[in-house]
Amino acid sequence: MITIIIFILLFLKLGNKEIKNGTLINFVNVLLLTNLASGFIFQKTGWLFGDMFYTNELITFEKNLLNLGTLIISLQSYNWLKDHKHVPEFYMLILSTLLGMQLMISSNNLLMFYLALELSTIPLAALANFDLEKRRSSEAAFKMIISSAFSSGLLLFGISMLYGTTGTLNLAELPVQLNGSPLQIFSFILLIAGFGFKISAVPFHLWTADVYEGSPVAVTSYLSVISKGAILFVLVSVLYKVFAPLSETWYNMLFLISVLTMIIGNLFALRQQNMKRFLAFSSIAQVGFILIGITGQSVEGSASVIYFVLVYIFSNLAAFGVINLVSAVTGKENVDDYKGFYKTNPGLSWVLAIGLFSLGGIPPTAGFFGKFFLLLAGAGKGNYLLIGIAALNMVISLYYYLKVIKAMFMDANENPIEKIHAGWSPRIAIVICIAGIIITGLASGAYQYIYSLVK
Amino acid sequence: MNLSILILVPLLTALALLSAKGLKQVRTVALLGSAAQLILCFILFYFYQQERATGNAAAFLFEYNYTWYEALHINYHVGVDGISIAMILLTAFVVIAGVLVSWKMEKMNKEFFFLLIFLSLGAYGFFISLDLFTLFFFLEVAVIPKFLLIGIWGSGKKEYSAMKLALMLMGGSALVFVGLAGLYFNTDVNGAHSFDILQIAGMNISTDVQKLFFPFAFIGFGIFTALFPFHTWVPDGHSSAPTAASMFLAGISMKLGGYGCLRVATYLMPDAAQQYSTIIIVLACIAILYGAFATMMQTDLKYINAYSSVSHCGFVLLGIGMLTKTAIDGAVMQMVSHGLMTALFFAVIGMIYDRTHTRQVAQLGGLMKMMPFISTVFVIAGLCSLGLPGFSGFVAEMTVFMGSWEKADAFYRIATIIACASIVVTAVYILRATGKAIMGPVVNKEHLSLGDAAWNEKLAAVLLIAGIVIIGIVPFLLKDLINPGTEIIIQKIAGSIK
Numbered sequence: 001m002i003t004i005i006i007f008i009l010l011f012l013k014l015g016n017k018e019i020k021n022g023t024l025i026n027f028v029n030v031l032l033l034t035n036l037a038s039g040f041i042f043q044k045t046g047w048l049f050g051d052m053f054y055t056n057e058l059i060t061f062e063k064n065l066l067n068l069g070t071l072i073i074s075l076q077s078y079n080w081l082k083d084h085k086h087v088p089e090f091y092m093l094i095l096s097t098l099l100g101m102q103l104m105i106s107s108n109n110l111l112m113f114y115l116a117l118e119l120s121t122i123p124l125a126a127l128a129n130f131d132l133e134k135r136r137s138s139e140a141a142f143k144m145i146i147s148s149a150f151s152s153g154l155l156l157f158g159i160s161m162l163y164g165t166t167g168t169l170n171l172a173e174l175p176v177q178l179n180g181s182p183l184q185i186f187s188f189i190l191l192i193a194g195f196g197f198k199i200s201a202v203p204f205h206l207w208t209a210d211v212y213e214g215s216p217v218a219v220t221s222y223l224s225v226i227s228k229g230a231i232l233f234v235l236v237s238v239l240y241k242v243f244a245p246l247s248e249t250w251y252n253m254l255f256l257i258s259v260l261t262m263i264i265g266n267l268f269a270l271r272q273q274n275m276k277r278f279l280a281f282s283s284i285a286q287v288g289f290i291l292i293g294i295t296g297q298s299v300e301g302s303a304s305v306i307y308f309v310l311v312y313i314f315s316n317l318a319a320f321g322v323i324n325l326v327s328a329v330t331g332k333e334n335v336d337d338y339k340g341f342y343k344t345n346p347g348l349s350w351v352l353a354i355g356l357f358s359l360g361g362i363p364p365t366a367g368f369f370g371k372f373f374l375l376l377a378g379a380g381k382g383n384y385l386l387i388g389i390a391a392l393n394m395v396i397s398l399y400y401y402l403k404v405i406k407a408m409f410m411d412a413n414e415n416p417i418e419k420i421h422a423g424w425s426p427r428i429a430i431v432i433c434i435a436g437i438i439i440t441g442l443a444s445g446a447y448q449y450i451y452s453l454v455k
Numbered sequence: 456m457n458l459s460i461l462i463l464v465p466l467l468t469a470l471a472l473l474s475a476k477g478l479k480q481v482r483t484v485a486l487l488g489s490a491a492q493l494i495l496c497f498i499l500f501y502f503y504q505q506e507r508a509t510g511n512a513a514a515f516l517f518e519y520n521y522t523w524y525e526a527l528h529i530n531y532h533v534g535v536d537g538i539s540i541a542m543i544l545l546t547a548f549v550v551i552a553g554v555l556v557s558w559k560m561e562k563m564n565k566e567f568f569f570l571l572i573f574l575s576l577g578a579y580g581f582f583i584s585l586d587l588f589t590l591f592f593f594l595e596v597a598v599i600p601k602f603l604l605i606g607i608w609g610s611g612k613k614e615y616s617a618m619k620l621a622l623m624l625m626g627g628s629a630l631v632f633v634g635l636a637g638l639y640f641n642t643d644v645n646g647a648h649s650f651d652i653l654q655i656a657g658m659n660i661s662t663d664v665q666k667l668f669f670p671f672a673f674i675g676f677g678i679f680t681a682l683f684p685f686h687t688w689v690p691d692g693h694s695s696a697p698t699a700a701s702m703f704l705a706g707i708s709m710k711l712g713g714y715g716c717l718r719v720a721t722y723l724m725p726d727a728a729q730q731y732s733t734i735i736i737v738l739a740c741i742a743i744l745y746g747a748f749a750t751m752m753q754t755d756l757k758y759i760n761a762y763s764s765v766s767h768c769g770f771v772l773l774g775i776g777m778l779t780k781t782a783i784d785g786a787v788m789q790m791v792s793h794g795l796m797t798a799l800f801f802a803v804i805g806m807i808y809d810r811t812h813t814r815q816v817a818q819l820g821g822l823m824k825m826m827p828f829i830s831t832v833f834v835i836a837g838l839c840s841l842g843l844p845g846f847s848g849f850v851a852e853m854t855v856f857m858g859s860w861e862k863a864d865a866f867y868r869i870a871t872i873i874a875c876a877s878i879v880v881t882a883v884y885i886l887r888a889t890g891k892a893i894m895g896p897v898v899n900k901e902h903l904s905l906g907d908a909a910w911n912e913k914l915a916a917v918l919l920i921a922g923i924v925i926i927g928i929v930p931f932l933l934k935d936l937i938n939p940g941t942e943i944i945i946q947k948i949a950g951s952i953k
Binding site: 300303357362363364368372373375376379380382384387388391392394395398399402405406409410444447448451452 | 523524525526527588591592593595596598599602603606607613614617618621622625626629630632633636637639640
């Protein structure tokens with residue numbers, strides 16, 4: 001496990017040398033690949049830093065997912081990065097957030113968790129500003145830093161009150177001390193609010209759309225997939241393990257939040273014109289579905305959430321990969337620009353279409369399996385009202401995904417986006433995504449593995 | 456015989472299509488693939504008859520059960536009974552006819568045939584599934600290709616129709632999902648839940664649970680088969696779709712719903728089916744009458760056929776709602792018959808449209824002079840639609856009426872009479888359209904130079920007509936085929952009366 005972190009630190013040093021951009025990116029990609037591979041090879045269970053840091057097979061698997069996602073994003077952003085002036089800084093920042101997330105998943109103490117969370121958030125705000133000449137980008141960064149500072153404040157407040165009522169910050173010892181007193185519930189609400197900010201659940205979602213729109217595409221995809229995934233992993237384990245004594249309370253809260261998140265995310269996504277904004281709202285809606293899986297409060301629940309994050313990495317990155325390419329080459333980001341896209345770029349259109357189908361939960365893509373299992377886990381609790389609402393929300397979400405498909409395949413356009421020649425590295429990224437979308441669903445191995453780890 | 460081959464063949468065809476270049480190669484591959492499907496289906500039919508002849512009385516033959524998601528007890532479980540075989544044969548007929556009538560498809564032909572073949576994959580998978588998850592999977596596989604087929608190659612307000620169809624069908628599957636999830640969590644196989652149709656059928660699910668989830672499953676599948684008031688996607692979807700897609704939609708896709716209503720809703724939740732049978736019958740009667748009268752008002756040939764599909768599919772639901780052996784037999788026969796008839800109708804309308812570039816009855820006339828073959832086919836399809844003896848429509852509708860008359864109660868009698876009465880209306884619109892467009896005087900002089908059907912169109916029509924006539928003249932072939940299948944369903948229903 002530690003090897004992974006050492007590897008990452010290794011990068012940081014390398015990043016300081018002045019090398020030509022293209023070679024540097026390729027080199028970093030190779031290192032990221034080694035990093036990913038090492039995550040699979042060195043699987044250990046253990047403790048570190050005096051109970052602060054903890055890892056087991058499940059945690060390693062979750063970290064591998066994050067590593068995989070980062071590698072894909074890095075491959076995809078080749079076209080955008082190769083003309084950028086500050087490539088080493090980009091990697092330094094993105095890798096320190098990755099390090100923060102890995103520490104966060106492994107943390108066994110609320111303080112450690114908070115520390116890691118900050119390590120992962122602050123560089124992200126800097127990354128959001130990475131289109132240095134664009135005003136929107138700085139605006140996004142500013143919004144992000146303020147809202148995340150606010151949510152961190154809430155988290156800290158919650159943590160401190162939790163400490164006040166229980167006398168411990170150790171995640172393993174906390175459940176014993178929880179008795180459902182009003183102050184504990186209040187602190188729990190604050191914690192949920194803090195989490196809600198990070199995963200952009202309604203009503204804590206207001207920063208999402210602006211930040212997603214302003215940031216460079218690579219950062220947007222990182223925010224929506226990796227950062228969200230990491231927080232979701234932590235949320236599941238915290239809710240299921242630490243706050244199990246309060247499960248009645250949080251079940252109702254999550255029920256409400258998930259319904260709101262789905263409906264509001266979907267309704268706002270309907271009218272979006274900017275691709276990134278559109279995917280921002282669609283990702284809010286996806287979080288609503290994930291929360292349903294969490295309300296299942298069962299092994300199936302946590303397995304389906306982790307599985308869905310895996311699927312989500314592939315599907316969202318397939319969609320973002322195409323948008324990234326188009327945005328890097330032509331600078332176009334509007335849904336209307338994609339009219340007639342199929343005429344000029346049939347291959348990329350299919351990739352985007354498959355990604356969107358997977359997000360919409362259409363078989364045979366993995367998204368169908370992910371959604372099905374999430375809803376099934378939620379239904380296990382016997383709350384069919386929630387499942388019914390979710391199923392109808394899937395129909396709404398399909399409408400806006402199909403709108404993009406319609407623009408690409410059916411609408412005519414005077415000057416469509418020109419033929420885009422993707423380099424080999426974005427191609428590899430896209431192939432990984434598509435293969436992932438098709439294989440992780442039809443072959444049951446991935447889910448079975450996650451299930452066995454969770455059990 | 457391994458049933459997965461039925462999925463494998465379309466899959467391989469679809470993959471081969473991706474590597475084909477140019478219209479000629481593409482259509483050859485598509486034709487070969489669909490011919491292979493047809494041959495395969497006949498082989499399956501033959502083997503099935505052989506097995507039955509040797510006295511194999513198992514409910515489902517050629518079963519294959521593979522554990523897919525062990526943790527959730529989801530299996531890939533396939534098997535066929537007579538009803539599935541009938542549906543599979545219907546699918547094979549319609550697919551090959553669809554490929555044949557799209558022979559001259561120029562625009563993006565590779566994608567067109569790919570999606571068409573992919574649709575057939577979904578249909579086969581659906582009909583052979585014995586596991587609710589697999590069934591649901593294939594049900595949804597077949598939605599998006601329809602959206603693309605209508606949206607890209609359609610005519611008229613195609614984007615609107617495509618979107619309406621996709622959203623309504625997805626709404627249907629959303630309801631189906633709730634129904635399935637409800638069933639799943641109320642099953643108990645050694646402490647675990649199950650999606651397996653055979654296992655669920657062998658279980659006693661409490662009436663309350665059935666009453667709660669039956670409407671979800673039934674309405675969900677009902678949307679696919681134009682259950683009133685969820686039929687609104689049918690006219691728009693059918694009339695905007697390109698010919699082959701209309702054939703597929705009306706011929707097969709609507710049958711997915713009927714099959715689902717029967718196999719999932721009625722078979723697995725018989726108590727609830729009895730409770731709700733009155734409502735189903737009322738809705739079916741409304742669909743039958745409303746569809747028939749709405750057809751009278753249409754001036755576009757495709758709209759005429761689309762609305763009449765609503766009416767004809769009402770008979771399917773009526774048969775299912777009556778819950779007697781004969782009526783259910785009739786419902787299944789009506790599915791097959793309507794599938795063939797409506798596919799033929801859409802094919803012939805497509806042929807007329809390709810030549811005259813209009814589908815308005817008022818602008819057509821005297822087609823018999825220019826294109827005798829096409830016109831004859833049109834007349835045959837029309838006569839089958841209005842239930843003339845000798846064609847499949849008569850056999851199927853007659854069986855439904857006989858079955859529904861078996862129920863001696865004023866309510867059922869009135870329903871039967873209403874349904875019978877609709878036949879008169881059917882005769883009115885069919886004969887009026889035929890008289891005007893086919894017989895009547897030539898309206899447009901330019902039409903005089905038009906040619907008759909080409910070989911591919913003739914072949915497609917002959918295949919479908921052969922099916923219609925065979926069922927019409929020797930109906931016991933179909934009746935005997937589906938008999939064991941409907942018998943099980945009836946036993947299940949009878950068991951629940953006690």
